[in-house]
Amino acid sequence: HLHHQASSTENGRQTDGKSTRAATHSDDAKGRREGGERRHARRHACGFAPGKTDLQSELIRFDSGHCESHAFAQRWVGRKLSHHTTHRVCSRERFEKKEEKKKQQHGAEFADELPFHAAQRGCREWQCREKEQQDTEGHHVIAVANPVHYHADNKLTVLVDMDNTLCNYEEAFERTMKERYPEVGLVGAEKRVNWDITLDYAEEHREKVKSVAGVKGFFLGMKPNEGAVEAIKAMDAAGHKVLIVSAPDPNYTAQCSQEKYQWVEQHLGAEWAPRVILTRDKTTIRGDYLIDDKPHCDIGAVKPEWKHVVYSQTYNTKCGDKSVLNSWADWKDVLTVKAPLDCTIAKNPRPLEDELYPTGINFSCVFPSFNQESIVKKTLAGLCKQKIKSDFKFEVVIVDNNSTDDIDAIYRKYRTKLDLTLVQRRKLENTFSVPSARNMGIQQAKYDYIIGMDSDVILNEHFLENIYQKLSKDRSTPYMVTAERWFVSTEGFTDDELLDDYTVTEKYPRILSKANYFKERDNRFSHGNIVANVTKGWQPWAYFYGMHTAFPKKIWEKIGGYNEVYDGYWGYDDIHFAWEMTVKGGCVPLVLGGTEVFHQEPYGSEWVPVGGVVDKLGTSNPRLNKKDNPNWQRICQTIPGYADWKTDHYQKLAGDIVTL
Numbered sequence: 001h002l003h004h005q006a007s008s009t010e011n012g013r014q015t016d017g018k019s020t021r022a023a024t025h026s027d028d029a030k031g032r033r034e035g036g037e038r039r040h041a042r043r044h045a046c047g048f049a050p051g052k053t054d055l056q057s058e059l060i061r062f063d064s065g066h067c068e069s070h071a072f073a074q075r076w077v078g079r080k081l082s083h084h085t086t087h088r089v090c091s092r093e094r095f096e097k098k099e100e101k102k103k104q105q106h107g108a109e110f111a112d113e114l115p116f117h118a119a120q121r122g123c124r125e126w127q128c129r130e131k132e133q134q135d136t137e138g139h140h141v142i143a144v145a146n147p148v149h150y151h152a153d154n155k156l157t158v159l160v161d162m163d164n165t166l167c168n169y170e171e172a173f174e175r176t177m178k179e180r181y182p183e184v185g186l187v188g189a190e191k192r193v194n195w196d197i198t199l200d201y202a203e204e205h206r207e208k209v210k211s212v213a214g215v216k217g218f219f220l221g222m223k224p225n226e227g228a229v230e231a232i233k234a235m236d237a238a239g240h241k242v243l244i245v246s247a248p249d250p251n252y253t254a255q256c257s258q259e260k261y262q263w264v265e266q267h268l269g270a271e272w273a274p275r276v277i278l279t280r281d282k283t284t285i286r287g288d289y290l291i292d293d294k295p296h297c298d299i300g301a302v303k304p305e306w307k308h309v310v311y312s313q314t315y316n317t318k319c320g321d322k323s324v325l326n327s328w329a330d331w332k333d334v335l336t337v338k339a340p341l342d343c344t345i346a347k348n349p350r351p352l353e354d355e356l357y358p359t360g361i362n363f364s365c366v367f368p369s370f371n372q373e374s375i376v377k378k379t380l381a382g383l384c385k386q387k388i389k390s391d392f393k394f395e396v397v398i399v400d401n402n403s404t405d406d407i408d409a410i411y412r413k414y415r416t417k418l419d420l421t422l423v424q425r426r427k428l429e430n431t432f433s434v435p436s437a438r439n440m441g442i443q444q445a446k447y448d449y450i451i452g453m454d455s456d457v458i459l460n461e462h463f464l465e466n467i468y469q470k471l472s473k474d475r476s477t478p479y480m481v482t483a484e485r486w487f488v489s490t491e492g493f494t495d496d497e498l499l500d501d502y503t504v505t506e507k508y509p510r511i512l513s514k515a516n517y518f519k520e521r522d523n524r525f526s527h528g529n530i531v532a533n534v535t536k537g538w539q540p541w542a543y544f545y546g547m548h549t550a551f552p553k554k555i556w557e558k559i560g561g562y563n564e565v566y567d568g569y570w571g572y573d574d575i576h577f578a579w580e581m582t583v584k585g586g587c588v589p590l591v592l593g594g595t596e597v598f599h600q601e602p603y604g605s606e607w608v609p610v611g612g613v614v615d616k617l618g619t620s621n622p623r624l625n626k627k628d629n630p631n632w633q634r635i636c637q638t639i640p641g642y643a644d645w646k647t648d649h650y651q652k653l654a655g656d657i658v659t660l
Contacts, residue, residue, distance in 0.1 A: 137387075139466035139594035142483070143534040145582075156335065157306075158235055159277075159285055161292035162246040162260060165311040166232070167222035173197065176215055181208050192315045195294050214252045219259035220266070227328035229267055235331065244268075245277045245285055289335055295319050309334055356478055356552045357448040361471050363394040363464055364445030364553070367453035368437035373405040375456045375600050377495035380414045382458035382598070385502040390468050395419040398455075399441040401433055402426060434546065435562035435573040442556055450556060454547035458490075458598035461502050466594035467550060480578065480587040481550040482543060483595040485522045487513040490600045505598060512608040513601055514624075517654040520610050527653045530591060539645050540589040541582050546574035548597050555585035565634065572635040579639050625659045626650070 163169040170189040177186060187200045198206045212218060235242045244264055248256040257278050264272050277285060282292070283300030290297065290306045295316040298308045310319045312326045325334045365383060369376055376398070383396055396418050400407050402425055411422040423440055425433075442450055449471065451464075467481060488508035497504045512518045524530040524543050534540045559580045566573035581587040626632040636643035650658045 136460040136462045136466065136594050136596060138462070139470050139592055141470075142591040142593045143531040144591070145534050145537050145540050145589040156235075156240040156289065157287040158240055158242050158335065159245040159282070159287040159290040159292075159306060160232060160242060161282075161290070161294070161297075161311070162244060162263070163222075164225075164293040164313055165291055166225060166228050166244070167219075167263065168225050169222060172218060172222040173212055176212050176218055177209075180212065180215065181205075184208060190314055192313065195313075195315050210251060213249045213256065216255065217259070219256055220262050222263065224267055225328065231328035231331045232268065241287075243275050243277055243285070243287065244272070245279065245282055245290065247280050247282070248278050250280070291325055291331075356554055357471075357475060359448055360392070361449060361468055361475070362392050362447035363449050363451050363467075364397060364442070364447040365394060365451040365453055365459075366397045366399070366438065366441035366445055367455050367457070368399045368401055368434055368441065369403060369407065369455040370401040370432075371403045371405050372455045372602075373403075373407065373410060374495075374603060375490065376407070376410055377413075378490050378493070378498055378600065379453070379455055379458055380410065380418065380420075381495040381498040382461075382502075382505075384414070384417050384499060385461050386459065386464050387461050388465055390465060390472070392464070392468050393419070393447065394451075394464055395421065395445070395447060397421045397423065397441040397444050399423045399437040400425060401437055432569065433564075433567040435566050435577075436564045438546065439561040439564065442553065442561065445553060448553050450551055450553050452546055452549040452551065453597075456600040456602070457547050458498075458505065458600065460594075460596050460598070463595050463597070467592065470590075470592055478552045478555050478585065478587045479550075479590045479592075480544060480555075480581055481590050481592045481595060482545070482548050483592055483597070484525055485516070485548060485597055485599040487511050487516050487522075487599050487601065490598075491603050508598065510610045511601055512610060512612060513599070515599065515601075517624075517657070518608070519653070523653055528649060534589050534591055539639075539642065541578035541639075542575055542642070542646065542649075543591070544574065544578035544589065546577070547599065548595075549574065549578060550595070551581060551587060555581055555587055559584045566631050569629055569631045571629065572631040575635055575642075576638060624654075624657055627659055 160166055170192075174186055174189075177184060184201070184205050192200055194200050198209045201209050232242055246260055248260065260278065261273055261276055264276050279285065281300040282290060282297055283302050283304040285304075285306075287306040289309050290304070291309045291311055293311040293313045293316060295310065295318075298304050307323065309323045309325050310316050312324050323334055325331065367379070380396065383394075386394070396414075398407075398411075398421070400422065407422065407424070411420065414420055421444055423444060425437070425440070438452065449467075451459075451467075453459075470481075471479065487510065488505075489511050490508055493504060493508065510520075512520065516523050519526050528543060530543045532538075534543060559577075562573055562577050563580075566576065578589070582589060636646075647660055650660060
């Protein structure tokens, strides 16, 4: 069990000596009345209701022995109302005045100063990149997946019509008409202007035209269109799901239906009979594409999820912006099947029935921690330095996986600076229990949008404001957000330096990290084709890592949270989670510029500076050794197509050091 209780503060003011003295001096200088007004404004900005105490006690108890089944024993005593924005509001005015004074005194010196690691390298490219990275004010969409519903499979579902698409209806019709009604002048296929063939004939001949479909053997005797059977079998051989979807003639339903089944067995094989679907309304059938000669078959009972590909005939030349299949030989190009490893999307947006943010757009920053004392301090310091302009609140929830360092001291230091909750787990059989820790933290989150983090991540100073601006413009779309990571070493820097001045992050050396397979840039951007693949929907969930994935809490609840079967070993729980959030939860994967983060390298990891030489010998670890990692095997068995897709990625990324 764990037990932690928030300390008290007085009148919304920090209790550390320096801040209290500064605030007291300000109040004395400007008078009691102005000081009271400022305190009232601060309380209003932090969301405190008039007449309520600033801080109440909170007691949280967990039985971590039952964490795997989510049977958390919880007991609440009150609700902590820590004022996470008080520190920011109190100190901003004094801080900005202090900085302005510095610039006036040392402007030229500050303007010419370069981050020491950039000057040391003398690398103009990286100096420019660092300048771009620091300029994160304002958000911009880098890549967004649309529509929102994805197949779990990495192949297409293709629906294929029969008459005048798979089968040559025109040839069978002309042959039968000549035999039955030689006195009726034929309208050649090249002169047809209506999909309904009876409308191409004079009214006195229309009953005869209709009766042709009732001739025994008419449908069974149709010849396949050129290349049709070969194309259908090629789709099937490539792993795509092919269904034969046809509408039986309403005047001869029984005979037509029987002969269509017989035709399929005769030309495709008996094993294809179960793939035949006979329906008058094809909008009710799910799939990625429908290949059909009818110009308006997408009109029906529901909005179809498939894209209509028009099989070219003379009567459907005016089909607007729909794709057209002129020859079965072109099916790969028309259906945009790029490669066998691609994972395509199904065009079927699922509207969310409930309000995503019932209490407004506010944020819960949640991360697990284990023996990362020095790094966690800077993670929390970065959260203190968020530049917030809009009216929202945020909290921080840390789940400690039985650390042996002084996490309690960190909590005591930052509980007055942030709305901070510390959940401490005990008696863990394996401290590498990340999925269950994330679930435990989100379980305690009081706000509706989760900022999923790791304990070694420093958010850029505009992170929360930028993501708020994006979400507030479209409150009904369940976005799942990620962005680029900047790999740095913060060893030798203190959290107090970051608390004093956020621009100290510009001095953090950029590094080649094992966590990034020794690449200069985030490997998802340098080798992973994240922008193109998220936009297309090719395995988009593969890019959403736990250290930087933000999402609506309601969707987390909908899918049942992180899958805790991944506890005990490194990795892939986040990919499984992102896959379920997308496929089951209907989230829209979004790469959002302005939400980039700093990834701190573990102390003592012998990192290599950008531009340095990497000695890859002896680099084996769970991240690089896939074949012995049960989680790698598990994710490959769970997501169809992921193993081939990711193997191809690893080979291009770091084939010389990754063991598959």
